[in-house]
Amino acid sequence: MKNPLRYIPIFLLNFICLSAFAQLQVQAKADKQKLFIGDQFRLNISVTGDQNAITGFPIADSLPGFELIEQGKIDTSIQGGMVLLQQELVLTSFDSGRQVIPPFHLEVGDRIYRSDSIPIEVTYSPNGVPQEYHDIKDIQEVKGDINWLYWIAGVGSLLALVLIFFWWRKNRNKHPAIKRYEHLSPYEEAMKLLNDLETEEMPVKERYTRLTYIFRIFLKRKFNWNAFGKTTYDLLLEVEKTPLPEDDYKLLAQTLRTCNLVKFAKYEPAPNEHSTHIGSIRHIIKSLNNQP
Structure with missing residues (x-):
């Protein structure tokens, strides 16, 4: 009769592996979930788990509705016997409404570990409205000379910013310039x-x-x-x-x-x-x- 004790090491090895995978966790946290158009916020991506269970790190490929401003390095630390990998992204958005950061995922063996999706509310900056209204006063002559150079410089700077913004919007998702052969299949x-x-x-x-x-x-x-x-x-x-x-x-x-x-x-x-x-x-x- 075969000795059943010889199966104990195999059982313990499987148990250890499953425990390591079970402890692996992918998380994503944003420091803001409500922001005005053009505001920046920080997104922290982390993977926690046993050293033998972590085989990679989620890649921030493209996030629809958001623009990547800065991508930090992946930092490694050990906390309580577990390995912690972290990366910080600086993002912004120019699309108003409810945007969603999709889950980040990490494949380990046959399993896929995902973070939660993060809803972000992007709104326009509110305009200040006076609390009190007064009667319209007569036009009064302004004393002193007006320095038109300041006005011209201000208007010119504003137009330059508008042109830069539209140029950036036009070219941010520009595809590589390659020769196409659309007449072919x-x-x-x-x-x-x-x-x-x-x-x-x-x-x-x-x-x-x-x-x-x-x-x-x-x-x-x-x-x-x-x-x-x-x-x-x-x-x-x-x-x-x-x-x-x-x-x-x-x-x-x-x-x-x-x-x-x-x-x-x-x-x-x-x-x-x-x-x-x-x-x-x-x-x-x-x-x-x-x-x-």
Whole structure:
């Protein structure tokens, strides 16, 4: 008869692993949940857990309705035997109404840990209204000379600020300037753009930004998705609904996360990895194009 005691170490090991994962927690906290248009607020993202359970950190990809002003470094500390990773973002919003910061997520093994979503109320600054009204007085002559230079300088400065604001609004979500081939099919255009990307010389960040952009162009044209209005996480959820094989889906997720690390965390892949990542996106596009 087999000795049942030999299963105890395996049971204890599973119990320890499950306990470590159970203690992992992803949180997001904002120092303000009501603000005026253009006001800045701070968002703290943290991951707490056992050292062996934490395998990454949520990436602040894009937050619809908000603008990223500053992105702090990821700080590491130990509290009560647990590892704490923290990052602080400075955000603002120019869209009035109720905006929502979506949950940040972290994949560990087969599990996904998410923070709570955070509602943010963005309102216009209230105008001061006099408490008392008085009769209209006659026009009185102002004594003294008026320095028109001050008026001209003030009006000129105001116009310059208005022009800068509209220029910023126009260019904040501007896509990379690349040559398009819209007369081709979505698949043919994607292949042509990937070939151009592989042969052109450019900085690493621009290369991986274009790689993500080419993949989103294909999804928008092929499936009519709002590919440019979704985060990487939301985009992967949409792709998961397609008949794409599981191995291809994992390859896509890994490649897109690498692109985000290059764009937002200053990660620099080895030169020989550039062709590998471009080839991965080329393979995924071929698989999606062959789907019914």
